[in-house]
Amino acid sequence: MTPSQARNAIKKIKAIIDPKPSKAEKQQIWQHFENQCAYCGCELNPNERQAHLDHLVAESEGGSNRLCNLILTCAVCNGDEKRELDWQTFLRQKCQKDNMGETQEYQQRYNKITNWVTKQGSSAVLSNEQQVQLESAFNKVDALYSDVVEQLRNQQKSN
Numbered sequence: 001m002t003p004s005q006a007r008n009a010i011k012k013i014k015a016i017i018d019p020k021p022s023k024a025e026k027q028q029i030w031q032h033f034e035n036q037c038a039y040c041g042c043e044l045n046p047n048e049r050q051a052h053l054d055h056l057v058a059e060s061e062g063g064s065n066r067l068c069n070l071i072l073t074c075a076v077c078n079g080d081e082k083r084e085l086d087w088q089t090f091l092r093q094k095c096q097k098d099n100m101g102e103t104q105e106y107q108q109r110y111n112k113i114t115n116w117v118t119k120q121g122s123s124a125v126l127s128n129e130q131q132v133q134l135e136s137a138f139n140k141v142d143a144l145y146s147d148v149v150e151q152l153r154n155q156q157k158s159n
Contacts, residue, residue: 068120
């Protein structure tokens with residue numbers, strides 16, 4: 001197995017355990033958020049590249065590709081501004097506060113997001129069993145990858 005084959009194997013394993021949303025599921029997200037960014041409310045066009053599906057819980061923190069963990073956002077909010085902030089903190093920053101604390105705009109957007117999560121009815125984070133399966137699969141592929149790299153190094157030394 002070559003290094004690129006090992007990387008592809010890792011991607012295939014992840015896709016089996018935690019698949020990306022189907023076209024129909026993406027349409028559900030677009031419909032729920034009414035073609036608007038969940039954070040700033042700007043209009044989005046599904047035929048343009050300005051829209052993103054943002055993970056409420058980042059994949060690096062155990063977040064999944066389940067619908068309950070994905071919302072519709074614009075490229076500016078997700079790609080340029082949000083960065084490493086959790087979604088609630090970022091949403092508060094996007095919606096200006098009034099004298100009473102949070103704005104009606106914040107509450108409406110927060111409710112839209114939480115209604116989506118509740119409607120989907122499952123955890124945004126992979127289960128312990130799924131995490132164990134994923135880790136086991138990654139460890140196997142990582143061992144294969146390390147073996148291939150070692151073989152390549154040995155071949156280079158021989159030449």
